Amino acid sequence: MSAYHPLNETEAIEIARKLEGVFQPDAKLACREIGDGNLNLVFHIADPAAQSSIILKQALPYAKVVGESWPLTLDRARIESEALILEGSLAPGLVPNVYLYDPELALTIMEDLSDHVIMRQGLINGTRYPLFAGHISTFLARTLFFTSDLGRNQQEKKLLARSFANPELCKITEDLIFDDPYRDADTNSFDESIRDEAQALWNDGELHLEVALLREKFLTHGQALLHGDLHTGSIFITPESTKVIDPEFAYFGPMGFDIGAVLGNLLLNYAAREGLDDADAEREDYRAYLLNSVTDIWSQFEAKFLALWNESGVDRMANSAPGYKENYMRRLLQDAIGFAGCKMVRRVVGLAHVADIDKLEDAAARERAQRLALRIGKSLIKLNRRVVSIDQLTDAVHSASAAAKA
Amino acid sequence: MSAYHPLNETEAIEIARKLEGVFQPDAKLACREIGDGNLNLVFHIADPAAQSSIILKQALPYAKVVGESWPLTLDRARIESEALILEGSLAPGLVPNVYLYDPELALTIMEDLSDHVIMRQGLINGTRYPLFAGHISTFLARTLFFTSDLGRNQQEKKLLARSFANPELCKITEDLIFDDPYRDADTNSFDESIRDEAQALWNDGELHLEVALLREKFLTHGQALLHGDLHTGSIFITPESTKVIDPEFAYFGPMGFDIGAVLGNLLLNYAAREGLDDADAEREDYRAYLLNSVTDIWSQFEAKFLALWNESGVDRMANSAPGYKENYMRRLLQDAIGFAGCKMVRRVVGLAHVADIDKLEDAAARERAQRLALRIGKSLIKLNRRVVSIDQLTDAVHSASAAAKA
Numbered sequence: 106m107s108a109y110h111p112l113n114e115t116e117a118i119e120i121a122r123k124l125e126g127v128f129q130p131d132a133k134l135a136c137r138e139i140g141d142g143n144l145n146l147v148f149h150i151a152d153p154a155a156q157s158s159i160i161l162k163q164a165l166p167y168a169k170v171v172g173e174s175w176p177l178t179l180d181r182a183r184i185e186s187e188a189l190i191l192e193g194s195l196a197p198g199l200v201p202n203v204y205l206y207d208p209e210l211a212l213t214i215m216e217d218l219s220d221h222v223i224m225r226q227g228l229i230n231g232t233r234y235p236l237f238a239g240h241i242s243t244f245l246a247r248t249l250f251f252t253s254d255l256g257r258n259q260q261e262k263k264l265l266a267r268s269f270a271n272p273e274l275c276k277i278t279e280d281l282i283f284d285d286p287y288r289d290a291d292t293n294s295f296d297e298s299i300r301d302e303a304q305a306l307w308n309d310g311e312l313h314l315e316v317a318l319l320r321e322k323f324l325t326h327g328q329a330l331l332h333g334d335l336h337t338g339s340i341f342i343t344p345e346s347t348k349v350i351d352p353e354f355a356y357f358g359p360m361g362f363d364i365g366a367v368l369g370n371l372l373l374n375y376a377a378r379e380g381l382d383d384a385d386a387e388r389e390d391y392r393a394y395l396l397n398s399v400t401d402i403w404s405q406f407e408a409k410f411l412a413l414w415n416e417s418g419v420d421r422m423a424n425s426a427p428g429y430k431e432n433y434m435r436r437l438l439q440d441a442i443g444f445a446g447c448k449m450v451r452r453v454v455g456l457a458h459v460a461d462i463d464k465l466e467d468a469a470a471r472e473r474a475q476r477l478a479l480r481i482g483k484s485l486i487k488l489n490r491r492v493v494s495i496d497q498l499t500d501a502v503h504s505a506s507a508a509a510k511a
Numbered sequence: 512m513s514a515y516h517p518l519n520e521t522e523a524i525e526i527a528r529k530l531e532g533v534f535q536p537d538a539k540l541a542c543r544e545i546g547d548g549n550l551n552l553v554f555h556i557a558d559p560a561a562q563s564s565i566i567l568k569q570a571l572p573y574a575k576v577v578g579e580s581w582p583l584t585l586d587r588a589r590i591e592s593e594a595l596i597l598e599g600s601l602a603p604g605l606v607p608n609v610y611l612y613d614p615e616l617a618l619t620i621m622e623d624l625s626d627h628v629i630m631r632q633g634l635i636n637g638t639r640y641p642l643f644a645g646h647i648s649t650f651l652a653r654t655l656f657f658t659s660d661l662g663r664n665q666q667e668k669k670l671l672a673r674s675f676a677n678p679e680l681c682k683i684t685e686d687l688i689f690d691d692p693y694r695d696a697d698t699n700s701f702d703e704s705i706r707d708e709a710q711a712l713w714n715d716g717e718l719h720l721e722v723a724l725l726r727e728k729f730l731t732h733g734q735a736l737l738h739g740d741l742h743t744g745s746i747f748i749t750p751e752s753t754k755v756i757d758p759e760f761a762y763f764g765p766m767g768f769d770i771g772a773v774l775g776n777l778l779l780n781y782a783a784r785e786g787l788d789d790a791d792a793e794r795e796d797y798r799a800y801l802l803n804s805v806t807d808i809w810s811q812f813e814a815k816f817l818a819l820w821n822e823s824g825v826d827r828m829a830n831s832a833p834g835y836k837e838n839y840m841r842r843l844l845q846d847a848i849g850f851a852g853c854k855m856v857r858r859v860v861g862l863a864h865v866a867d868i869d870k871l872e873d874a875a876a877r878e879r880a881q882r883l884a885l886r887i888g889k890s891l892i893k894l895n896r897r898v899v900s901i902d903q904l905t906d907a908v909h910s911a912s913a914a915a916k917a
Contacts, residue, residue, distance in 0.1 A: 254730045259678070259682065260678035260681075260682055261678075263678040263681065264676065266676070267673050270669050270670065270672070270673040272665070272667075272670060273666065275666075275669065276665065283828060284827060284828055287828065288827070310832070310833035310834075313832035313835075314832045314833055314834045314838070316828060317828040317832035317835045318835070320826075320829070321829070321839075325732055325733050326731055326732060326733075327731050327732075327733050420726075422690055422693065422719065422722060422723040423723055423726070423727070426716070426719035426722070426723035427717075427719065427720055428716075428720045429719075429720055429723045429724070432724070
């Protein structure tokens with residue numbers, strides 16, 4: 106019989122108290138459940154006197170999204186904790202520390218990051234994070250390089266890939282990102298005012314070809330261990346610190362999917378600002394900051410990834426074949442831009458939206474933002490295989506913005 | 512404690528006698544060990560009175576190649592028997608029947624195919640197999656399609672891929688096909704008379720780029736369950752029957768690797784005939800037969816694969832995106848041609864050669880054949896990304912033949 110059951114706050118405190126080296130034996134612990142209850146229980150357990158605290162996260166055996174509920178494997182707790190531990194060893198300081206993983210209870214105890222905010226909310230608030238491009242490019246370069254055949258013994262990588270087989274969580278991505286938005290699916294969700302845009306997506310053959318090719322990469326291209334869901338809601342941040350959380354979608358896939366997730370979510374915030382007052386001088390300034398961040402993330406990623414390759418490349422052919430590195434990095438950029446576009450489109454017409462846009466209260470403003478997000482997303486998807494420079498992304502965003510105003 | 516130990520003939524008979532429905536309880540069984548002892552024991556067990564017989568194959572915990580010996584996982588016996596069973600269900604009649612798999616003894620009991628010959632020897636003898644293109648294209652189309660995301664539920668495919676993780680056997684391919692021939696490796700083996708050719712391989716940057724790209728596909732592109740070693744020594748044949756054997760290298764990789772293995776090995780026989788008497792009218796006739804087989808295999812494969820896709824495709828985006836099927840088949844052809852070239856090159860300068868060429872007794876004749884095989888192989892590798900039609904392969908072979916005579 107399995108010992109698994111959803112914990113209550115008293116049980117959570119008991120488990121936390123047993124952790125070595127975290128709380129004093131006689132500490133008075135306070136506990137609050139702070140999750141949204143859709144996928145996980147999240148307990149915040151603190152000793153206010155000692156100013157110490159932890160997070161206890163327990164997977165629930167189902168997923169609830171927009172009222173729907175379906176069973177979901179508890180094995181995702183293992184994948185999440187193993188991914189956090191591996192990412193922490195490869196990119197120290199950029200993920201929360203893991204104190205304990207309990208497979209029976211599908212439970213991970215980790216560092217409390219309550220002094221951070223969810224990056225999506227920070228961006229909505231208009232906060233700038235000057236260190237973010239540096240942090241996230243390091244996270245991407247190090248986690249992707251050292252789990253790929255370029256930076257890890259190829260036989261070890263195969264065993265690691267086996268342990269990160271993640272069919273149930275991958276299916277969510279395959280359906281919600283790479284299929285449903287391109288047909289009249291029940292799971293889709295969009296404002297009636299943009300039905301014309303949704304119908305255009307369903308009937309755009311050129312777009313479908315590119316999405317099918319990107320979907321194939323997601324299904325078959327086991328380049329490196331991905332975070333798998335690296336949007337701005339999976340990042341805890343302060344102006345000084347960046348922490349990537351929630352890697353339960355981790356699996357071996359195309360590197361560009363993680364890179365594109367970051368870029369696409371910055372661009373969703375860019376698009377959301379179409380709904381703000383045009384006269385707002387701040388608006389274009391912040392948009393410039395976002396676009397600079399996008400190009401900065403790619404440029405720093407590219408430089409760091411190549412530096413790791415030059416220093417620590419383990420694949421003789423990949424290290425030495427003339428032109429191979431250039432060819433590889435160009436394909437990564439192309440993939441990143443294609444996946445960024447897919448991430449944007451699905452957040453407007455698919456099941457799960459983003460607060461950046463959905464929280465715009467004025468319907469006309471929200472509609473402008475949605476149309477711009479789709480325009481940028483579609484143009485990135487159609488562009489992807491022709492990209493040779495990150496400047497083409499910036500140009501595409503500027504063109505889409507100008508066309509939206511026309 | 513493991514029960515594993517290498518069997519002797521008496522033990523093999525005892526195990527065979529226990530099989531239900533194969534031999535009569537009082538049958539007088541004869542047993543011969545017919546393996547080469549390098550990787551496996553192979554016992555042929557027969558009841559001459561009843562004219563019934565079986566093959567009992569047991570993996571040894573090491574590999575011996577050209578005097579070297581290194582440890583090798585017994586798990587390959589599981590992979591081989593599971594692959595045979597799966598292939599048999601997908602392509603009935605084209606692999607030997609499996610009667611029993613015993614994991615403890617790393618033992619598979621299967622159909623005896625002593626009435627067949629190894630295809631490599633058949634080709635060396637100049638035998639024609641008019642049904643082969645039909646059989647092997649069916650085997651390739653059905654096993655590759657139905658283990659890919661195109662023909663199998665994507666979540667089931669991921670679980671299947673996990674159970675066919677095969678790092679030790681893949682490493683042999685990664686080293687011997689995609690690395691060693693392109694450097695001055697200890698494992699290489701070639702006649703001194705063609706040292707100039709070997710050195711040219713080590714210093715050809717354009718070739719290295721293409722090989723690095725093909726190596727990357729072998730390492731990362733989990734398209735379908737491959738046989739993984741589909742040369743003409745892994746095929747038992749008669750003019751009426753084709754049986755694919757020995758899938759111990761099976762893993763999820765790029766489909767073109769299996770297709771290219773077949774094509775490349777037919778072309779090795781083509782090249783070997785450069786060593787035969789020029790005046791032999793039979794020679795060019797047989798070569799035309801081989802080249803026709805090559806184009807026929809591709810054309811039939813393509814038609815059968817597309818027919819399966821149209822009838823049984825399970826991936827909505829892949830089924831419906833305009834231009835996707837054409838794009839996909841073109842990439843398969845390109846991969847097949849690139850991998851065919853890699854397979855040819857390594858059989859001349861790498862560790863393991865082919866009897867087609869090595870058995871040519873006259874040194875000058877052998878050298879001519881080796882130089883032609885390398886010329887064809889290199890030209891296919893360099894051509895691969897530009898291919899749009901199988902006719903380009905035929906042209907490349909003709910050009911290489913003409914250049915070799917010049």
